[in-house]
Amino acid sequence: MPLMTLEQLSYNYPNTRGLDHLDLTIQAGEFVCLLGPNGSGKSTLLRILSGLATASAGTYLFNDQVITADYLSDATKRQQLHQQIGLVFQNTDVQLFNPSVAEEVAFGPRQLGLSTAEVSQRVTDCLALTDCTELRERVPYQLSGGEKKRVALASVLALNPSVLLLDEPLNGLTIAAQQQLLTLLSRLQTAGKTIIMASHNFQQVQAVGQRFIIFNSAHQIDADVAGSVLATQPERQAQLMTL
Amino acid sequence: MPLMTLEQLSYNYPNTRGLDHLDLTIQAGEFVCLLGPNGSGKSTLLRILSGLATASAGTYLFNDQVITADYLSDATKRQQLHQQIGLVFQNTDVQLFNPSVAEEVAFGPRQLGLSTAEVSQRVTDCLALTDCTELRERVPYQLSGGEKKRVALASVLALNPSVLLLDEPLNGLTIAAQQQLLTLLSRLQTAGKTIIMASHNFQQVQAVGQRFIIFNSAHQIDADVAGSVLATQPERQAQLMTL
Amino acid sequence: MHIPDNYLSPATCGTLAVAMAPIWTVAVLKVKVQIKQHRETLPMLGIAAALAFLIMMFNLPIPGGTTAHAVGGTLLAVLIGPWAACLALTVTLLLQALLFGDGGILAFGANAFNMAFIMPFVGYACYRLGQKLHHEKLGLAIGAYLGINIAALVAGIELGLQPLLAHTASGAPLYCPYGLNIAVPAMLAAHLLVAGWVELVFTLLVYQFVQKVAPTNLYQTTPKTSQRPWFYLLGGLALLTPLGLLASNTAWGEWSPSELKHLLVQQHVGSTVPQGMAHGFHFQALFSDYAIAGLPVSVGYILSALTAILIFLLLIRGLQHDQSTFKN
Amino acid sequence: MTNQPSKTDLPTWLQAPNQPTTKRNRHPFLARNQRHLQALLVRLAQPAPAIPATRWQLPPHIKLLRLGLLLLLIALINNGLFLWGLALLLGAQLLVLAPSQLRRFLRSWLFSSLMAVIIVLPTYWLNGPATLLWFGFKTSLILANAQYYRATTNFQDLLTGLKTLHCPDVLIMTLAIAITYLRMLGNYLLQTMEALSLRTVAPAKHPYRLIGALFGNLYLKSYTYALELYAAMEARGFNGHYAKPATKPTRWRDYLSLSPYVALMALLIFWRN
Numbered sequence A, B: 001m002p003l004m005t006l007e008q009l010s011y012n013y014p015n016t017r018g019l020d021h022l023d024l025t026i027q028a029g030e031f032v033c034l035l036g037p038n039g040s041g042k043s044t045l046l047r048i049l050s051g052l053a054t055a056s057a058g059t060y061l062f063n064d065q066v067i068t069a070d071y072l073s074d075a076t077k078r079q080q081l082h083q084q085i086g087l088v089f090q091n092t093d094v095q096l097f098n099p100s101v102a103e104e105v106a107f108g109p110r111q112l113g114l115s116t117a118e119v120s121q122r123v124t125d126c127l128a129l130t131d132c133t134e135l136r137e138r139v140p141y142q143l144s145g146g147e148k149k150r151v152a153l154a155s156v157l158a159l160n161p162s163v164l165l166l167d168e169p170l171n172g173l174t175i176a177a178q179q180q181l182l183t184l185l186s187r188l189q190t191a192g193k194t195i196i197m198a199s200h201n202f203q204q205v206q207a208v209g210q211r212f213i214i215f216n217s218a219h220q221i222d223a224d225v226a227g228s229v230l231a232t233q234p235e236r237q238a239q240l241m242t243l
Numbered sequence C: 001m002h003i004p005d006n007y008l009s010p011a012t013c014g015t016l017a018v019a020m021a022p023i024w025t026v027a028v029l030k031v032k033v034q035i036k037q038h039r040e041t042l043p044m045l046g047i048a049a050a051l052a053f054l055i056m057m058f059n060l061p062i063p064g065g066t067t068a069h070a071v072g073g074t075l076l077a078v079l080i081g082p083w084a085a086c087l088a089l090t091v092t093l094l095l096q097a098l099l100f101g102d103g104g105i106l107a108f109g110a111n112a113f114n115m116a117f118i119m120p121f122v123g124y125a126c127y128r129l130g131q132k133l134h135h136e137k138l139g140l141a142i143g144a145y146l147g148i149n150i151a152a153l154v155a156g157i158e159l160g161l162q163p164l165l166a167h168t169a170s171g172a173p174l175y176c177p178y179g180l181n182i183a184v185p186a187m188l189a190a191h192l193l194v195a196g197w198v199e200l201v202f203t204l205l206v207y208q209f210v211q212k213v214a215p216t217n218l219y220q221t222t223p224k225t226s227q228r229p230w231f232y233l234l235g236g237l238a239l240l241t242p243l244g245l246l247a248s249n250t251a252w253g254e255w256s257p258s259e260l261k262h263l264l265v266q267q268h269v270g271s272t273v274p275q276g277m278a279h280g281f282h283f284q285a286l287f288s289d290y291a292i293a294g295l296p297v298s299v300g301y302i303l304s305a306l307t308a309i310l311i312f313l314l315l316i317r318g319l320q321h322d323q324s325t326f327k328n
Numbered sequence D: 001m002t003n004q005p006s007k008t009d010l011p012t013w014l015q016a017p018n019q020p021t022t023k024r025n026r027h028p029f030l031a032r033n034q035r036h037l038q039a040l041l042v043r044l045a046q047p048a049p050a051i052p053a054t055r056w057q058l059p060p061h062i063k064l065l066r067l068g069l070l071l072l073l074i075a076l077i078n079n080g081l082f083l084w085g086l087a088l089l090l091g092a093q094l095l096v097l098a099p100s101q102l103r104r105f106l107r108s109w110l111f112s113s114l115m116a117v118i119i120v121l122p123t124y125w126l127n128g129p130a131t132l133l134w135f136g137f138k139t140s141l142i143l144a145n146a147q148y149y150r151a152t153t154n155f156q157d158l159l160t161g162l163k164t165l166h167c168p169d170v171l172i173m174t175l176a177i178a179i180t181y182l183r184m185l186g187n188y189l190l191q192t193m194e195a196l197s198l199r200t201v202a203p204a205k206h207p208y209r210l211i212g213a214l215f216g217n218l219y220l221k222s223y224t225y226a227l228e229l230y231a232a233m234e235a236r237g238f239n240g241h242y243a244k245p246a247t248k249p250t251r252w253r254d255y256l257s258l259s260p261y262v263a264l265m266a267l268l269i270f271w272r273n
Ligand SMILES: Nc1ncnc2c1ncn2[C@@H]1O[C@H](COP(=O)(O)OP(=O)(O)OP(=O)(O)O)[C@@H](O)[C@H]1O
Pocket: A013, A014, A015, A016, A017, A018, A036, A037, A038, A039, A040, A041, A042, A043, A044, A045, A090, B141, B142, B143, B144, B145, B146, B147, B172
């Protein structure tokens, strides 16, 4: 049973098209990279997958449930979906709203009804994983761009979602931090999480991604290749490098 | 006469340090790249240079004028400064406030009192340079991340400032767009503009930058090397690659 | 609390708009000084206006299962200063009236008076008083609650005076049909019981957040300022009273019952003279236990003008007290 | 900085699959507010298109003056026939609207009129139907005129109109910034609420505390934005004065278009004395 299935899914913004008739199946445990030019629909797809927006046409199935506006209007069902899917926004500014970094990360776990000790354990772990331990007592909105990005990731990780959606998580990180993040993501995948990540930099994600979905500027999927296949196609790799 | 001079300049945010005793001289016509870990002070330096913030200690001279809070409180002087220095923010969302992309780009030239024909010429040119022609009638806040970045750049270019400060302008752009932007910047430099750009990706800016200022996580300048010197130091290059 | 159009007579609207004029003038002058010191004040004004708009459209859950929204007058006054808040709220109200159909266009002056003047200033005065007594949060809470309730009271009075000020010869009200005995309790009950608490909780929580995260971003008071503007204001109000008298006495196009019957018959709406018209005294009877009802309209108007002035004096008293204590 | 493998060793809880909890969420207010905000943003993104240029467009300030005069007249006049005439006049103007615009006009006009009538409904029992009818008629006429103005005026026109009527610069600037920021802050608030709802995996114990954080953040954020935006605007030549795009000079016939209303008003005052 696939984890997520899109069938002829389209999404229209008020005046523009966001996605155009996508067909896509994602299995649990995959590491998928979304690539494509600016404005091709990567962020839009992640919004659909996370249930922030619902398809204008076509269907989206998550765990064999059709996700519609109706489905999402049921608070309990929406909550269940959100527990399983974590999204790190492209603009992480909007994601941080608590008065301190520690509280930001504790926000999710606390809702789950974990004990105080468990919550603080999670906070410490997540901050360590994303190298934010020193920022613990800082105010999120007063951080530098890259710091915000890492805190946002930590706050999503703390929920331990089984599907992680990441919208250009490498942007604004130093090369070292990028490497560290990619390693972390591979580990998470090994631990059974599904990871879907939008990125521009094929070179960086090449090593970790197992499947590459390439959008074109018509908001459609141009190609959907497995990493193993790609490894045998050097000319395609070269083309992706200069996307 | 140097264009910009910093002397023992420090900047403190309410609770944290932003910059720690910088000494720096920048000549007109240079292409300077700022590198360094997250939170090392790159954005803060650009804010100081653009007159958005003033030093907590030390002095900043622009064209032999000491830029202080007093100096900036004079509207005419502040405006003169701002007209010479254009800044593209790290979070470009803040920069876009007009109802359409065309108006966004036209805002500056119109304020300068150019004729309607000149204004529309500039708009067309700037949109073409940044590959935004198709976005002309779109609403700025409804663009994708990378599109916003390009529009913000176009709107600053339209003013034809003599100094361009760019805070991580490559983030979120596709590799092709990054290349195009870098070429554009080199051309601008050839045309006599001073360009100061913060970036994480040494590899990408290596080809265009003529001088590299490397910050450390103590908010100080670690190294300040010319591109020509760097070319003879492969081990240093390798180190910068993994910064 | 947005009063829509046609609830207030044009005379009342005019009076309140003119009453706002000196306040706006002072606010613009004050804010100009503020801009000189902190140039971010100008964009901050616009932003505060946008913020107020968002606050007013944000539905907050209340225990009964329904929702209410806060106005944020007191909160803005504490965040950006009362004068700036006055201007910002004015802009919000203008925007709502002209582009979003929230609150009347003619009634703009009245709405501005209630929500952009009374609310922030009452709230701010309480806050400063609390600050002086080292209970600023208590002051703020009381200010938020009192601010919205006094504004509601004034709105209720404005509405409730209409049947007295403007009616046809036979006594049928031309504008808001509810007298003081209905309008005031209705407005007050809604605000004392629900809206006031919503405003209080909302104000406190946002304030707490800002204070915890960035205390420097709260409005820092500047030392004592002159009292003169207040007297201009009072003078203006006093001058306006006769004007209101002129405008409010009778209505044009006397609307006699027989004429109306004719009209209504023509439109097949009804063939008899409407109840309220035929028994115009019913209306009077409703107000019979009201002392004002027996008085000529002009006297009633003067009384209400006096009441308004008195409320102002009380307000000023509050502000004065805390300003002079701030000096030491 | 080197990559330490220990840093990315996963803690055990992160390796385990998550256990979904099911608790009822009693506060769907976030979702509702999201919808409202979305509607607002859509509205702000597509300012009402002005009526297709017929013979001549009224300049913005004349439009504003006309609206004021009209509303004042309707409020003052208590003669059914006159009001009827004004209603016909408006109806004729409505004919020029595009069908879709007309539908939108009708929808919001009917809705707001209904609201107004509901509020005064109890007067039916107090004063009889006449007061109710009369009030309802006048109110809906006023609302229709205001709504017509809204349907045919975009934001820029309003600003230009106010500017021509010599509104203080501070006010116009504030208005201009307010509408800009309404878009930005609205968008920011919407996205934050989306992010919040994604992480609201169980009923919030203190929904109000969340709201405090939401708006507290919005304020602080906007404070920073204020500084940066102002610099960005100044950097682009903005000098504290609102530069309006050149407008056509007002012609005599623009003023003439106001004359019926002025005449009516004069009549009104004259008649009364
Ligand atoms: N809020 C919005 N309203 C209207 N159109 C939008 C909105 N957000 C995005 N779009 C448009 O939808 C299309 C897809 O946008 P999307 O954000 O998904 O692109 P993307 O692939 O994430 O691009 P980027 O790499 O620049 O982030 C683009 O044409 C964009 O202009």
